[in-house]
Amino acid sequence: MNEAFSTHEVFNQSPPFAGVNLFTADCALMEAVAREGGGHAARRLTDFGARMGSAEAFELGRLANENPPRLRAFDSAGRRLDLIEYHPAYHQLMEISTREGLHCSAWDHLGKPGAKPLAGANVARSAGCYLAIQAEAGHQCPITMTNASVPTLSLEPELAHWIPKILAREYDKSFKGAAHKRSVTIGMGMTEKQGGTDVRANTTRAVATGKGGPGGEYLITGHKWFMSAPMSDAFLVLANAGQGLSCFLMPRILPDDRVNQLRFQRLKDKLGNRSNASSEVEFQGAHAWLVGEEGRGIANILEMVTRTRLDCAVASAGLMRLALANAIHHCRHRSVFQRHLIDQPLMTQVLADLALSVEAATALSFRLARSFDRAADRRAAAWRRLMTPVTKYWVCKIGPALVYEAMECLGGNGYVEEGLAARLYRELPVNAIWEGSGNVMVLDLLRCLQREPETVEIVMEEFATAAGDDGHLKAQLERVEGLLHAPRLLDRRGRDLAEALAMLAAGSILRAHAPTAVADAFIGARLAGPMRQTFGQGLDGADARAIVERAFAG
Numbered sequence: 032m033n034e035a036f037s038t039h040e041v042f043n044q045s046p047p048f049a050g051v052n053l054f055t056a057d058c059a060l061m062e063a064v065a066r067e068g069g070g071h072a073a074r075r076l077t078d079f080g081a082r083m084g085s086a087e088a089f090e091l092g093r094l095a096n097e098n099p100p101r102l103r104a105f106d107s108a109g110r111r112l113d114l115i116e117y118h119p120a121y122h123q124l125m126e127i128s129t130r131e132g133l134h135c136s137a138w139d140h141l142g143k144p145g146a147k148p149l150a151g152a153n154v155a156r157s158a159g160c161y162l163a164i165q166a167e168a169g170h171q172c173p174i175t176m177t178n179a180s181v182p183t184l185s186l187e188p189e190l191a192h193w194i195p196k197i198l199a200r201e202y203d204k205s206f207k208g209a210a211h212k213r214s215v216t217i218g219m220g221m222t223e224k225q226g227g228t229d230v231r232a233n234t235t236r237a238v239a240t241g242k243g244g245p246g247g248e249y250l251i252t253g254h255k256w257f258m259s260a261p262m263s264d265a266f267l268v269l270a271n272a273g274q275g276l277s278c279f280l281m282p283r284i285l286p287d288d289r290v291n292q293l294r295f296q297r298l299k300d301k302l303g304n305r306s307n308a309s310s311e312v313e314f315q316g317a318h319a320w321l322v323g324e325e326g327r328g329i330a331n332i333l334e335m336v337t338r339t340r341l342d343c344a345v346a347s348a349g350l351m352r353l354a355l356a357n358a359i360h361h362c363r364h365r366s367v368f369q370r371h372l373i374d375q376p377l378m379t380q381v382l383a384d385l386a387l388s389v390e391a392a393t394a395l396s397f398r399l400a401r402s403f404d405r406a407a408d409r410r411a412a413a414w415r416r417l418m419t420p421v422t423k424y425w426v427c428k429i430g431p432a433l434v435y436e437a438m439e440c441l442g443g444n445g446y447v448e449e450g451l452a453a454r455l456y457r458e459l460p461v462n463a464i465w466e467g468s469g470n471v472m473v474l475d476l477l478r479c480l481q482r483e484p485e486t487v488e489i490v491m492e493e494f495a496t497a498a499g500d501d502g503h504l505k506a507q508l509e510r511v512e513g514l515l516h517a518p519r520l521l522d523r524r525g526r527d528l529a530e531a532l533a534m535l536a537a538g539s540i541l542r543a544h545a546p547t548a549v550a551d552a553f554i555g556a557r558l559a560g561p562m563r564q565t566f567g568q569g570l571d572g573a574d575a576r577a578i579v580e581r582a583f584a585g
């Protein structure tokens with residue numbers, strides 16, 4: 032880099048944030064991965080963390096976002112093409128994540144007859160996603176959906192031939208039938224113009240070509256208002272068949288190599304998530320195969336949805352983590368009034384406060400990932416059911432405000448597009464909106480309270496044990512119990528409950544596992560501190576410096 036100008040020299044600017052091992056520089060992540068059962072992947076994650084934190088990976092992220100995908104609906108003669116063109120950087124990112132198995136590693140056992148799931152596989156995979164998302168977030172959309180599609184697809188033996196193609200790790204972007212490809216990706220189409228949350232309002236129709244039923248072929252007519260990663264090889268879509276809303280697998284190319292009747296209308300012009308295409312699409316008698324029974328569409332696609340919610344939380348935690356590390360990096364190099372910013376007491380408070388939220392978000396996300404690894408364990412299953420909506424709600428919701436504060440630590444440099452912060456800031460809200468937005472997560476939590484009181488009891492028992500003799504955790508437990516004991520008010524206090532549960536869970540995990548400086552400060556500021564609306568408050572008794580040092584060992 033040539034720093035010489037004829038008029039001035041460039042100094043007191045931080046060096047580029049690159050060449051960082053995103054795994055080993057992140058103590059909270061390494062500890063969470065080991066604690067929650069993913070320790071076997073540490074060496075691999077160390078290599079992957081170096082790769083994702085390299086200047087080359089950040090450059091791929093920049094290129095993929097500055098050159099968003101384009102729809103080529105027609106050729107020059109007016110024939111339909113329905114192709115999406117991506118920048119080569121997007122394909123390279125897909126190749127890296129696919130080779131790492133981020134779309135499939137939790138399901139590796141399915142490729143080995145008689146094998147059991149590898150212990151900690153979901154935690155290890157989530158850690159890989161947490162690292163990859165920091166280099167570039169948009170390409171993780173098809174990676175997430177492909178991983179999440181497996182349990183839904185597995186419901187239908189007639190579609191089992193798709194699974195080996197999902198488990199393959201050689202990215203294949205070619206526009207060919209699945210039988211001719213080395214690997215495939217899977218998307219999801221639920222949202223229509225008249226309803227995204229309320230998919231029962233779907234008007235898209237499915238008519239059997241033969242006798243219908245599980246695994247049978249149908250023709251689908253209608254539309255989807257949002258369908259991301261439209262170059263996926265197939266989509267799990269919802270449509271109304273005779274017995275009601277049903278789940279179908281709709282390939283882009285049919286088994287006889289004809290192109291299926293999916294007509295892309297346009298791509299969304301999105302706030303962020305630019306590298307990823309999100310389409311509006313019409314199905315003009317598109318062929319699709321029924322997954323499970325007719326009328327069981329919501330139940331059958333639910334497992335896919337639940338897994339994408341885990342990934343939303345992991346993604347938001349990863350993006351917040353990058354914003355924090357970038358802010359600390361800058362403040363370590365930038366001097367103001369003869370002192371590095373990191374040594375200015377007000378800035379140390381802000382950075383420490385941000386670090387507490389990021390550590391809590393990471394702890395919650397990886398505890399949730401563990402619950403996906405231990406499906407057979409009754410406690411883990413209860414945690415997964417109750418804490419999926421709570422974790423997705425809290426982790427995704429705090430992201431935009433946190434990233435804005437981290438951006439401000441960089442001063443004006445934070446606000447320009449060449450840096451990382453602006454892209455992160457535009458990216459984050461999507462994780463809260465899609466796959467169940469805030470209120471929808473709260474409604475899901477309330478549904479669990481109503482229908483599965485024993486699930487709540489199991490998790491509350493765990494919190495009671497974890498609180499031990501910590502006065503603040505015990506007070507928070509009482510607050511949650513108070514909310515639970517006023518069920519008639521819960522439709523108005525649902526967000527209070529979701530947030531209170533998130534704070535209780537995060538405080539309990541940090542108290543048990545984080546250094547005392549982190550646990551004391553988190554519990555003091557979030558569960559017991561004064562009312563606050565912004566970061567950098569309530570930490571006057573805390574060892575803010577130690578918290579910041581731990582947050583980024585870069």
Ligand SMILES: Cc1cc2nc3c(=O)[nH]c(=O)nc-3n(C[C@H](O)[C@H](O)[C@H](O)COP(=O)(O)OP(=O)(O)OC[C@H]3O[C@@H](n4cnc5c(N)ncnc54)[C@H](O)[C@@H]3O)c2cc1C
Binds near residue numbers: 222225467468469471
């Ligand atoms: C970038 C992007 C990509 C997407 N990709 C896909 C995709 O690939 N496939 C797909 O199927 N969808 C996709 N979506 C759609 C997304 O999942 C929906 O936008 C989301 O589920 C919300 O649905 P909606 O937009 O219809 O809003 P609505 O359902 O109308 O909700 C609007 C608001 O009302 C709230 N709300 C809803 N019900 C209640 C209630 N009972 N009480 C209180 N509040 C309520 C919601 O929380 C939300 O805040 C994508 C969206 C985005 C932004």
